[in-house]
Amino acid sequence: MSLRLENVSYTYEAGTPMEVTALFPLSLEVRCGEVLAIIGATGSGKSTLIQLMNGLNKPTAGKVFYNDEDIFGEKYDRRRLRGQVGLVFQYPEYQLFEETVLKDVCFGPKNQGLSEEEGIARARKAMRTVGLGEEYENRSPFDLSGGEKRRAAIAGVLAMEPRILVLDEPTAGLDPEGRGELLSELMSLRREKEMGIVMVSHSMEDVASLADRIVVLSHGRMIMQGTPREIFDEEEKLNEAGLALPSVCRILQRLKEKGLPVETGALSVEEAKKNILTLFNSSQSSSVTGIS
Template identity: 55%
Template sequence: MSLKLEHVTYTYNPESVYETHALKDVNLEIPSGQFLGIIGHTGSGKSTLIQHFNGLMRPTAGTVYYKDENIWQEGYSLKQLRSQVGLVFQYPEHQLFEADVLSDVCFGPKNLGLSEEEAKERAVAALRQAGLKEKYYTSSPFDLSGGQKRRVAIAGVLAMNPEVLILDEPTAGLDPKGRDDILEQIAYLHEERKITVILVSHSMEDIARYVDRILVMNQGQKAFDGTPKEVFAKYKELETIGLAAPQITYIMHDLYDAGLAVDTQAITIEEAKESILNVLGGLKS
């Protein structure tokens, strides 16, 4: 088991008139190697939740475990934890600060105590895995495009050799091509490195396409937890908490209601295409 939360509650401004329960008695287990998607409307507790995974926030109540160890027990190394559980924030270009790309990505490994040469090896490998071309290594990170900056920020976390990679809205503000490029790279990293990936996103289409499991947060609690097909089958319930299923879900239900026996559990364009062609082929024969 990679990460585990037991009865985790987090309260902002406790015992004051501004008291707010951002998380309420959350129980969650994330197996090693899983690709988990987290969705929920603004204020549902998504960002607060993921900051508990690597100890950036301490629960008001409850326990957080990494590899069966309580991360808040006396003597536990949070520095070591954060090298293993890497978090890429929304608009991760705000994490960039060095004069050139390579130096920026070397920062994390150096902070772990690696030599200059070892840090550079890690950085170059991470930049390659993040899909940034070598010609940009000596450029200022601030001269890069939005998508390229995201790749540098992701590489900076990858250079720490994490076993868990958490991404908070990594495609926010990118154009469609930039978004697709980043998501394909994340999917490649998950497959190549066999790491646990936790993706927070507002895009139901992206979540449907890439993840193994979806966690839906609502008002600081787990609303739904299951495979993409299981969760999006509850699209009417999702609507009651301000969310929606992928557009394909609605199209397939409309076609089914119109008399075409298509698969209403299709959640990606590829699945929908295959189902529609199968039905049309059956009608012709």
């Protein structure tokens, strides 16, 4: 299963004097079971790009294929597609509106034409997936904490049982605990359900440690695509695009600038630790370094 964007571009108010091209032609494939991160400065086209992924917006040029079918082809059932490619907007908790969490999470499946019973069954399953137990079912969504609201909103999309989940800055505004929990839930969806996860993020640390592939947008153009290791090897290019290195990469870079022969390619605290210990071990005997 896959989602394929072929030479898609998007122009707002095309054909008018207000015309603005938000996305220049680009091609991209999202596979099930992988985490694809989209990074870029504010206004680089990230949100425009993900709104093309489930047919919410139609590309000005180019085509989008889901399982090799053109989603803007005649007779294509885009409503069904929206259940297959689930889109979670920025700050989705602002879109909670029902009286209880369970009713809110049921909204998607019911809209897809499922029976009340099946809708509830799916909603319950989706709530458990994001760590909301039975005690949450009858609570008002407005009484939940920020992290819980966010998870309830994501459950609403998961209840449609998508194959690909697209999230626009899912951890923005969450405290470290809420952020950690949400990210590990997303990773288990990928692992256990082979779901494809597309994630727009401003957190280079999250992207470095979780993504299989990264797409970098700048002024509406895809300027890089590759593994985290490849992408975070390009500090200058990233800075130009309004981005930065993850914290641990920056620490290693600073060491290198200070003349220490350290290996800089690290994406997590664990990798950075290994590189630094290697540096201290390799240059001298261990008794001198103070490493026991």
